[in-house]
Amino acid sequence: MPEKILCDYCGNETTNDSEFCIKCGSIFIDDVYCLNHSERYADSVCAICHQAYCKKCGLRVNSIFLCNEHSDYEIYEGMAAIFSSYDISQIEFLKLCLEKEGFNPFVYNRNAAPLPLGYRDLTLFQVERDPGKVSSSEIRLVVPCSEVLQATEFLNEISKGGDIVFP
Secondary structure, eight states, rough: OOOOETTTTTEEEEEETOOOOOOOOBBOSOBOOOOOOSSSOEEEEEEETTOOOOGEEEEEEEEEEEEETTTTEEEEETEEEEESSSSSHHHHHHHHHHHHHTOOOOOOOEEEEEEEETTOEEEEEEEEOTOOTTTOOEEEEEEEEHHHHOHHHHHHHTTTTOOOOOO
C-alpha cells in the first residue's frame, strides 16, 4: 500500500507512488522531458492537462504550474474559473448540473463581503470595486484544475444552441 507524503512545493498530501503533485504540478520523478522540447527536462506538469513542460512552455499562476495553452485560466485557491456571470441563479444552475455529473464545483465571489448591521439576521453585502477591471463583481464558477477540461466539455454539451459560451 502506498505511503502518504507531502509535496515539497505546496504541502499537498499525495502518495509516494505519484509521479507529480496533482495540485501544483511539481514532478516527483527524474528524467521527465518537456512535451514540446524533447531535449529539455520538464520543470512541472500542467495542473489542467497533466502534460510535462519546461519553463519556456509554462509558468506558475498562484503557485500552480500551467502550460502556455492553459495559462489564461483564473486560478483561485487551487481551482480554475470555467464560467463567470453577474447572475447568481445562472451560476447556481450550472453548479447543480456539474454536481449531478460528479464534478466538484464551487461558487467564488472575491468581491462580496458581509457587513453586520447589528442584528444576528441582518447582513448587507458590500461589493469592492476594482477600478482597473470591469468584471470585478462577476461571480465565478470554479472547479479543481484536474476537472477543468472535462467540466468545460460537459458545459459546452449542455449549452449547444444556447447563449452560454465557455472557455
